[in-house]
Amino acid sequence: MITFQDVSKTYAEGAPPALRGVSLSVNAGEVFGVIGASGAGKSTLIRLINGLEAPSAGHVIVDGDDVAALGVEGLRALRRRVGMIFQHFNLLSGKTVAQNVAFPLKLAGRPAAEVRARTAELLERVGLTVHADKYPAQLSGGQKQRVGIARALATNPKVLLCDEATSALDPETTEQILDLISGLNRELGLTIVLITHEMDVVRRVCDRVAVLDAGCVVEEGAVEEVFLHPTSDTARRFVREAEGDVSAAPGVGGRVVRLTFKGEATYKPVLGEVARATGVDYSILGGRIHRLRETPYGQLTLALTGGDVAAAIAQFQASGVRVDELSGETAQ
Numbered sequence: 202m203i204t205f206q207d208v209s210k211t212y213a214e215g216a217p218p219a220l221r222g223v224s225l226s227v228n229a230g231e232v233f234g235v236i237g238a239s240g241a242g243k244s245t246l247i248r249l250i251n252g253l254e255a256p257s258a259g260h261v262i263v264d265g266d267d268v269a270a271l272g273v274e275g276l277r278a279l280r281r282r283v284g285m286i287f288q289h290f291n292l293l294s295g296k297t298v299a300q301n302v303a304f305p306l307k308l309a310g311r312p313a314a315e316v317r318a319r320t321a322e323l324l325e326r327v328g329l330t331v332h333a334d335k336y337p338a339q340l341s342g343g344q345k346q347r348v349g350i351a352r353a354l355a356t357n358p359k360v361l362l363c364d365e366a367t368s369a370l371d372p373e374t375t376e377q378i379l380d381l382i383s384g385l386n387r388e389l390g391l392t393i394v395l396i397t398h399e400m401d402v403v404r405r406v407c408d409r410v411a412v413l414d415a416g417c418v419v420e421e422g423a424v425e426e427v428f429l430h431p432t433s434d435t436a437r438r439f440v441r442e443a444e445g446d447v448s449a450a451p452g453v454g455g456r457v458v459r460l461t462f463k464g465e466a467t468y469k470p471v472l473g474e475v476a477r478a479t480g481v482d483y484s485i486l487g488g489r490i491h492r493l494r495e496t497p498y499g500q501l502t503l504a505l506t507g508g509d510v511a512a513a514i515a516q517f518q519a520s521g522v523r524v525d526e527l528s529g530e531t532a533q
Contacts (some may be wrong), residue, residue: 202360202392203227203250208259210245210416218257219245221416229359232393233404234424236439237413243396246413247362250394251283252276264359273283281309284353288365290345292337298348299333323351327381328523343374350381354389359387363395367402379405383494400439404428404493412436413523425493429461430525455506457486458514461523462499472501475516480508495503502527 210220220242227233237243248254249261252268261268264282271279273421292301299320300409306316324330327347337345346366353361362383367375383406386393395407398407403424412420412435420433431437462471467490476483488501505513517524 202229202480202498203394204260204266205246205249206260206262207476208249208256208261210242210249210254210367211257215448218416220249223259223416223418225331225411225418225421227392227394228409229392230386230390231408232383232395232406234395234397234407234410235413236397236400236410238398240415241413242416243398243413244364245416247285247364247394247396250360250362251280251285266520281305282358283360283362284356284358285360285362286346286349286353286461288341288368288524289338289367289475290349292345292352294337296526297334298329298340301337301348302351302355305352308465309356319355323354326354327351342370346370346374346378347381350378350385354385358391360392360394362505363393363397365396367397367400368399375402382406388401388479404491406494408494412439425463425496425498428493429463429498430523431488440522455484455504456501456510457527459525459527460499460503460517462501463521464496464498466521467499469520471517471520471522475513475520476508478512478516479510481505481510481513482507 202299202312205223205225208220208223209218211218223246227498235243235246245254249256249268250263255269263279266275266279268279295303296304302323303316303320303424306319311319324333329344329347329351332344337348340348354483366382367378370378379402382393382395386392395402397403408420410424411418412427412433414435420427420431421435427436428440431440472483475481482505484504486502486504488499490497490499492498516523
């Protein structure tokens with residue numbers, strides 16, 4: 202659905218590029234995350250998709266069209282196929298909820314009856330029917346974002362761009378908006394590109410993710426792999442566990458390993474079975490049990506001492522548990 206071919210973007214002569222040689226593809230019907238720190242180039246990348254910015258070099262292909270080669274009418278047609286929701290909602294304060302949702306349809310010259318019917322349908326979908334006549338100032342942040350989502354869907358787009366769509370929301374509202382976005386992906390088959398600086402957002406809704414740093418893609422792949430086994434320093438920084446570098450924790454002895462469980466293995470009593478079979482003692486230094494979209498996973502960082510540690514590691518692996526050694530020696 203979307204392809205970046207060696208894309209670079211520079212805003213001013215002599216300034217460092219906002220994007221440098223970016224090549225990536227977004228498949229039809231998937232939720233693709235782009236994560237990076239402030240200034241990494243995320244917003245520039247997403248604005249290239251709907252032609253709000255033009256590349257300095259390379260090509261951006263959306264649904265078969267080279268975006269930079271489109272004229273005025275071609276861009277208008279593209280933007281009807283590519284909806285966008287924003288971090289700070291971008292609603293028209295002088296218009297009601299219903300009028301905000303109807304606005305793209307009126308711009309497109311749709312008949313009044315069609316505008317009314319489509320607006321009502323969208324407000325029902327995002328749960329705002331009872332708020333149709335309110336103004337943005339009368340809404341909560343989550344309700345404003347729902348209006349933004351309904352407006353973005355007005356012209357039946359194939360692609361939905363989400364630019365930090367949950368950054369201004371509290372955790373509970375963030376969960377609700379992410380559930381809504383995930384549902385739209387499933388029910389409508391929308392291709393969604395989601396820009397964020399929060400790895401938890403990627404974990405909750407994305408199929409694949411690209412990690413940006415200083416305008417470059419430093420890692421790309423299935424969320425499961427990037428989240429659980431990051432290979433770049435930037436990705437590791439985003440997914441680093443709260444306990445930090447546990448392998449260097451004072452007083453921790455033995456071999457320090459990180460176990461990764463996925464699917465059904467997450468809830469099996471593997472630790473106890475391995476400890477009894479091999480005589481190994483373990484200290485839990487940190488861990489988490491959560492979900493990647495619908496797949497449960499767990500990660501535990503252990504210090505293994507006593508018994509047959511090599512046999513314990515082999516038994517973990519035979520049980521379908523991934524073992525990554527963080528330290529082969531006693532940590533001081």
